[in-house]
Amino acid sequence: MTDTTKDAEILKDLTAISRYIEGKMKRFFNKEDSDTTRVYYVPADTTILWIDDLSAAPTSIKIDQDADGTCEVTLTTDDYELYPVNATLEPEPRPFMAIALTPWGDESYFSKGERVEVTGKFGWPAVPEAVKRATIHLTAILRMETARATRRIPELGDTIEASPEAQGIIRQLLDRYKRRWFN
Numbered sequence: 001m002t003d004t005t006k007d008a009e010i011l012k013d014l015t016a017i018s019r020y021i022e023g024k025m026k027r028f029f030n031k032e033d034s035d036t037t038r039v040y041y042v043p044a045d046t047t048i049l050w051i052d053d054l055s056a057a058p059t060s061i062k063i064d065q066d067a068d069g070t071c072e073v074t075l076t077t078d079d080y081e082l083y084p085v086n087a088t089l090e091p092e093p094r095p096f097m098a099i100a101l102t103p104w105g106d107e108s109y110f111s112k113g114e115r116v117e118v119t120g121k122f123g124w125p126a127v128p129e130a131v132k133r134a135t136i137h138l139t140a141i142l143r144m145e146t147a148r149a150t151r152r153i154p155e156l157g158d159t160i161e162a163s164p165e166a167q168g169i170i171r172q173l174l175d176r177y178k179r180r181w182f183n
Contacts, residue, residue, distance in 0.1 A: 097172075
């Protein structure tokens with residue numbers, strides 16, 4: 001389209017579709033610009049702690065082992081590995097989703113109920129091309145601006161669910177990108 005009169009409206013629809021996809025996938029594909037600290041509570045004694053998507057190695061990981069609200073133990077890079085190990089080296093870089101304590105480190109396991117603070121940039125290293133393209137195609141279906149559109153239903157979810165083509169796009173994204181929790 002060369003006409004810019006509807007740009008604001010199209011941007012709202014692109015944003016709505018983007019949030020819809022993120023909700024379906026149970027993850028956010030953007031990346032935080034600066035470090036933030038997220039707090040996790042260990043659900044059971046374990047050597048692996050599942051975390052939100054982390055786009056790069058964390059700045060710090062700290063553990064509150066005596067439940068006083070202060071994280072006394074700061075893990076060194078020898079204490080843990082990030083999983084999947086080669087996530088950022090794949091052709092389509094993926095985020096790290098877990099912290100695994102190493103047998104050669106100083107900490108042997110996370111104890112149930114411990115508070116763990118992870119500081120870093122959360123999100124994906126880059127928005128996957130498939131997610132970008134799906135957002136554009138689903139927005140065109142929502143706006144009835146493509147041959148893939150079938151019928152107009154006002155609600156976002158109902159519009160996507162009414163179109164077999166849109167359902168196929170969502171199904172393919174779910175197969176590849178849906179967040180699966182293991183805790």
